[in-house]
Amino acid sequence: MSPPDPKGVSRRGWLQAGLASGAALATAACDRINNSPTGNRVLSSAEGLTRRAQRLFVDRKALAREFQPADISPDFKPNGSTDPQDPDYLALKKTGFAGYRLVVDGLVERPLSLSLADLRALPGRTQITRHDCVEGWSSIGKWTGARLGPLLDRAGLKPDARYIVFHCFDTLDGPMDGKGRYYESIDLIDAHHPQTILAYAMNDRALPVAYGAPLRLRVERQLGYKQAKYIQRVEAVADYSHLHAGGGGFWEDRGYEWYAGI
Ligand SMILES: Nc1nc2c(c(=O)[nH]1)N[C@H]1C(S)=C(S)[C@@H](COP(=O)(O)O)O[C@H]1N2
Numbered sequence: 001m002s003p004p005d006p007k008g009v010s011r012r013g014w015l016q017a018g019l020a021s022g023a024a025l026a027t028a029a030c031d032r033i034n035n036s037p038t039g040n041r042v043l044s045s046a047e048g049l050t051r052r053a054q055r056l057f058v059d060r061k062a063l064a065r066e067f068q069p070a071d072i073s074p075d076f077k078p079n080g081s082t083d084p085q086d087p088d089y090l091a092l093k094k095t096g097f098a099g100y101r102l103v104v105d106g107l108v109e110r111p112l113s114l115s116l117a118d119l120r121a122l123p124g125r126t127q128i129t130r131h132d133c134v135e136g137w138s139s140i141g142k143w144t145g146a147r148l149g150p151l152l153d154r155a156g157l158k159p160d161a162r163y164i165v166f167h168c169f170d171t172l173d174g175p176m177d178g179k180g181r182y183y184e185s186i187d188l189i190d191a192h193h194p195q196t197i198l199a200y201a202m203n204d205r206a207l208p209v210a211y212g213a214p215l216r217l218r219v220e221r222q223l224g225y226k227q228a229k230y231i232q233r234v235e236a237v238a239d240y241s242h243l244h245a246g247g248g249g250f251w252e253d254r255g256y257e258w259y260a261g262i
Pocket residue numbers: 030076077078079080081131132133134168169170172182183210211212224225226227228229230
């Protein structure tokens with residue numbers, strides 16, 4: 001099977017471009033802001049090629065590897081925000097997240113407002129997976145949560161919904177987009193992937209604050225920075241270019257690739 005070459009780019013050149021952008025990504029670090037305009041231009045021109053290559057050659061529905069209880073990291077590394085100081089978050093934390101409601105809105109037929117009890121009652125999944133951060137470290141953890149696909153089915157995606165955006169409570173950085181709150185987005189293939197869950201438990205206990213309490217995303221076919229912690233709202237959109245700086249995520253706005261598939 002030989003797919004047509006897009007825009008006359010040879011398949012070989014195209015894969016090399018994909019590999020080059022992956023290498024550039026691997027040398028970047030999540031905790032370092034890289035605003036080099038040249039670096040960002042190189043990354044974004046290679047990214048279109050990577051995305052096309054991924055669409056043709058990667059089975060997006062394949063499961064990520066799952067591990068055994070003995071493999072769980074005793075000291076899973078917390079990263080990025082680990083103790084948000086945003087007032088709305090602190091108010092919820094004070095009550096042990098009793099007043100927490102996950103808002104599900106945007107391009108849905110039935111907007112939802114779900115308590116943690118509601119989320120626990122939804123179709124769920126437990127999985128032991130490896131988290132790979134772009135900084136070069138990995139940790140293995142056990143996650144339990146509500147499957148995102150059935151949750152979105154309950155809300156009823158409208159036909160023009162193409163991406164799911166996760167709005168978080170934590171502010172990781174100053175101005176850039178005027179807010180600095182963490183956010184992320186994924187497409188509907190990842191949203192409906194069976195291992196994509198909104199996790200409320202880690203290693204059989206309520207999700208700790210350092211790891212994203214009360215609710216975080218696990219999207220197991222993607223790198224660490226896509227795993228949004230401290231989720232406040234899930235929004236279905238046709239396009240994410242109007243949000244923050246338009247990149248579709250906190251780190252994407254700072255030069256990382258939107259598609260961080262592994
Ligand atoms: N809300 C929020 N989500 C986030 C981050 C963050 O700073 N804030 N950091 C990301 C990065 S770069 C990584 S590697 C993982 C870290 O998750 P962990 O703390 O469970 O290791 O969360 C991701 N999701």
